[in-house]
Amino acid sequence: MSAAREMLCDTARAVFVEAAAEGIAPVEAAGFSLLLVAEADGGFGGDWGDVNAVLAIAGVAVPDLPVAGLILSGLGEADDALHAAAAVSLMAGAMGEALGLSIEHVNTRQQFGRPLGKFQAVQQSLAVMACEVRAVEAAVAAMAKRLDTVGLDAGAANFEIAAAKLRANRAVGVVTAIAHQVHGAIGFTREYDLHRVTIPLMRWRGAHGNDAHWAQRLGRQVTGFGGRGLWEAMTARAD
Amino acid sequence: MHGCRDMQGFALYPFDPPGDISALRADLRGWLAQHQPQGDVVERANCWASFDAGFSRALGAAGYIGMTLPARYGGGERHPLERYVVIEELLAAGAPVGAHWIADRQTGPLILRYGSEEQRQRYLPGIAKGKLYACIGLSEPGAGSDLAAVRTSARETAEGWRINGQKIWTTGAHLSHVILALVRTEEGSERNAGLSQLLVDLDTPGITIRPIIDMAGNHDFNEVFFDDVLVPHGALIGTRGEGWKQVTAELGLERSGPERYLSSHALFAALIDAAGSDPEPALAVLIGELAAEMWTLRQLSMSTAAKLAAGEDPMVEASVVKELGNAFEQDMPRRVQAVIDCGWDDENDLARLLRALLIASPSFSLRGGTREVIRGIIARGLGLR
Ligand SMILES: Cc1cc2nc3c(=O)[nH]c(=O)nc-3n(C[C@H](O)[C@H](O)[C@H](O)COP(=O)(O)OP(=O)(O)OC[C@H]3O[C@@H](n4cnc5c(N)ncnc54)[C@H](O)[C@@H]3O)c2cc1C
Numbered sequence: 254m255s256a257a258r259e260m261l262c263d264t265a266r267a268v269f270v271e272a273a274a275e276g277i278a279p280v281e282a283a284g285f286s287l288l289l290v291a292e293a294d295g296g297f298g299g300d301w302g303d304v305n306a307v308l309a310i311a312g313v314a315v316p317d318l319p320v321a322g323l324i325l326s327g328l329g330e331a332d333d334a335l336h337a338a339a340a341v342s343l344m345a346g347a348m349g350e351a352l353g354l355s356i357e358h359v360n361t362r363q364q365f366g367r368p369l370g371k372f373q374a375v376q377q378s379l380a381v382m383a384c385e386v387r388a389v390e391a392a393v394a395a396m397a398k399r400l401d402t403v404g405l406d407a408g409a410a411n412f413e414i415a416a417a418k419l420r421a422n423r424a425v426g427v428v429t430a431i432a433h434q435v436h437g438a439i440g441f442t443r444e445y446d447l448h449r450v451t452i453p454l455m456r457w458r459g460a461h462g463n464d465a466h467w468a469q470r471l472g473r474q475v476t477g478f479g480g481r482g483l484w485e486a487m488t489a490r491a492d
Numbered sequence: 493m494h495g496c497r498d499m500q501g502f503a504l505y506p507f508d509p510p511g512d513i514s515a516l517r518a519d520l521r522g523w524l525a526q527h528q529p530q531g532d533v534v535e536r537a538n539c540w541a542s543f544d545a546g547f548s549r550a551l552g553a554a555g556y557i558g559m560t561l562p563a564r565y566g567g568g569e570r571h572p573l574e575r576y577v578v579i580e581e582l583l584a585a586g587a588p589v590g591a592h593w594i595a596d597r598q599t600g601p602l603i604l605r606y607g608s609e610e611q612r613q614r615y616l617p618g619i620a621k622g623k624l625y626a627c628i629g630l631s632e633p634g635a636g637s638d639l640a641a642v643r644t645s646a647r648e649t650a651e652g653w654r655i656n657g658q659k660i661w662t663t664g665a666h667l668s669h670v671i672l673a674l675v676r677t678e679e680g681s682e683r684n685a686g687l688s689q690l691l692v693d694l695d696t697p698g699i700t701i702r703p704i705i706d707m708a709g710n711h712d713f714n715e716v717f718f719d720d721v722l723v724p725h726g727a728l729i730g731t732r733g734e735g736w737k738q739v740t741a742e743l744g745l746e747r748s749g750p751e752r753y754l755s756s757h758a759l760f761a762a763l764i765d766a767a768g769s770d771p772e773p774a775l776a777v778l779i780g781e782l783a784a785e786m787w788t789l790r791q792l793s794m795s796t797a798a799k800l801a802a803g804e805d806p807m808v809e810a811s812v813v814k815e816l817g818n819a820f821e822q823d824m825p826r827r828v829q830a831v832i833d834c835g836w837d838d839e840n841d842l843a844r845l846l847r848a849l850l851i852a853s854p855s856f857s858l859r860g861g862t863r864e865v866i867r868g869i870i871a872r873g874l875g876l877r
């Protein structure tokens with residue numbers, strides 16, 4: 254990560270701590286609506302990689318606040334697909350947190366005289382979950398790269414946004430189910446932090462296009478490419 | 493909150509091969525249009541098991557094998573990520589790369605890394621020409637997932653190493669020139685201590701290769717028996733007693749490649765073509781889902797390759813690619829069967845590909861380490877064991 258993006262993330266973390274107590278106002282005050290606005294127009298000239306990094310943090314720290322909408326408001330009327338793209342970044346952050354909480358929990362909670370993480374059944378479940386989280390992280394990074402290549406033109410990144418949102422949607426079921434299963438009853442309480450990421454994940458799956466919506470769109474785009482054309486399109490868009 | 497964990501994920505390595513990658517793809521596609529055999533479509537699925545020595549020699553002559561090896565051994569001195577681009581193109585096209593596959597992917601790099609100068613000169617040029625093929629001698633009847641239970645022994649004598657024992661499930665042994673065997677060189681040693689790797693010419697007296705026919709009716713894998721086989725001292729590769737460490741590195745090469753998600757691509761392509769330009773909704777949904785998964789797997793696989801190319805050890809990432817890729821490829825024929833209307837015995841391309849891959853698919857989560865073993869490696873990477 255570049256030093257500039259590192260600094261941006263530090264700022265975001267600090268601002269989101271305030272926002273967790275006070276609502277969206279501190280995020281507005283910090284100027285996040287200027288993140289994507291060009292420097293020439295008085296903005297920060299950030300790219301989608303920056304948006305992705307900030308939203309991954311927001312997905313953990315303030316999943317209930319409209320941070321994505323605020324950032325996109327700087328673009329004026331942002332394309333619907335950009336809102337879907339922003340949702341994927343939030344989801345990636347929240348899934349990473351669900352995995353982190355789960356690892357921490359199974360390494361501390363003891364049953365049968367051992368940490369839960371020593372049981373093979375638990376290990377295998379968490380491996381499955383980790384694969385889903387890594388997949389979403391990879392998808393979101395590739396989507397960000399495409400958006401930056403095409404200057405945030407959502408139409409030119411339609412394949413990547415559809416694929417990333419669909420992949421993230423499909424990971425939600427696995428990630429939330431396993432995270433809750435390995436936590437046991439404590440994860441089902443209001444006091445414990447897990448629901449602060451799992452409930453938003455459930456919500457985001459249906460927001461800005463559910464699985465059926467994106468699968469239809471992507472499927473029709475792919476049949477347009479044709480069998481051989483899919484590979485040619487996939488490589489041409491990324492080279 | 494427990495603080496932000498956004499930094500804990502794997503860093504995604506940027507996939508930035510040097511040179512003109514579009515030109516590399518275009519050249520290879522042009523070459524394939526001239527040279528890829530237009531044989532049976534079923535050969536194009538699971539194509540890294542399709543053995544075609546003529547094709548391998550032509551591919552080698554065109555410079556697409558041993559691409560990363562030094563020129564003095566007949567290699568192309570290309571960047572590992574250029575090689576990655578070439579193999580993903582070959583797999584996506586369903587080219588019959590099975591003959592040279594193992595030698596190019598793992599045996600060659602291993603000889604370069606651990607081999608003596610004599611071994612390099614003896615084997616690498618043939619590998620790069622697409623003429624010298626290798627097989628993997630790890631599994632034994634008593635050593636499957638538990639590879640450290642290997643019992644095949646090699647004793648050092650004045651004349652050389654004397655090998656006794658048996659390997660099993662050895663893919664392509666009957667078509668290969670050499671076997672890279674993991675053997676116990678220290679008498680009385682246990683588990684992963686006392687193991688070494690020997691590179692053995694398969695025409696050495698005392699070696700017997702017996703076919704095992706798989707459930708698809710194919711002869712791909714074999715039993716390999718060693719009955720007092722004498723090989724020169726120079727057959728030892730790398731360091732005596734370090735076999736376990738060397739094999740672990742070899743498995744990293746074996747697990748991380750694009751073959752883990754691209755070997756059933758022929759079926760996906762046939763499905764897309766059969767769906768036509770105005771697919772019914774259930775078919776469009778399935779194609780969309782498969783495309784999203786495949787695209788994501790490609791990102792993971794490229795990032796893992798980039799990490800490997802940067803000289804780091806992507807053991808866990810490679811396992812993630814293998815786990816997700818195997819699941820993708822194993823589920824694909826089942827999901828296709830669930831939505832398309834086609835009889836088991838139909839003779840069109842889609843039906844035949846479907847049948848072949850339904851039958852082949854149980855092996856995907858066995859070969860190269862079982863699903864359970866792979867998940868165990870991932871769990872260790874998460875700090876759970
Ligand atoms: C098509 C194909 C090609 C192959 N080619 C080669 C080759 O070229 N060279 C070579 O050396 N080998 C090859 N193999 C062998 C392959 O590496 C082994 O099949 C694999 O390592 C598993 O060993 P096994 O078959 O003895 O199964 P086992 O180890 O007996 O496992 C059976 C089942 O039990 C599970 N299991 C085992 N131990 C544990 C545990 N501790 N915890 C939880 N579950 C466990 C396994 O995951 C699996 O599901 C090939 C296999 C196939 C199918």
